[in-house]
Amino acid sequence: MRRFLAVLCAVILASSAEAKTLYYGGRAGMEVTIVKASGIGSSHARILTGHTRRNAIAFCRDYVGKVTEDCIAKELQTPLHLEITANCRTGKFTTLxxxxxRFQGRNPDADATTDYLISDTDDDVVLDGSGASGYDYTLDQFKALCPNRVR
Known part of the structure; x- marks a missing residue:
């Protein structure tokens, strides 16, 4: 019940027209609203997000091309973790x-397609920079948590 109330408050606070968003995918409109951030740039960085109706409408409008109640409902059911965390010192972080x-810093390979090395530690894979790897939005999530590590 406490978690439900926290998420409900987060969604209400996220309805502000000035709220910042964070991409969770590579398609237009695949974003969530940042509700609260704490410890940014530290070993305990956290960002709480809300997947709002406004976010879903943007996805349906900008990617699907048609805003319907069915589209909005399906988008709001996207299984996301609404809190991301990082230890900016070690580079370990979680995604939406x-x-x-694990953010490993600048890519030493001058011919590489990525500026930074990011590893998926669950699958023991380095993201290759392709859209399929999720490199861009994963880097953006790390940047939001640890802005001083990425220039």
């Missing part, structure tokens, strides 16, 4: 999909 990741 619940994946455990």
């Amino acid at each position: 999909y619940g994946a455990n990741m």
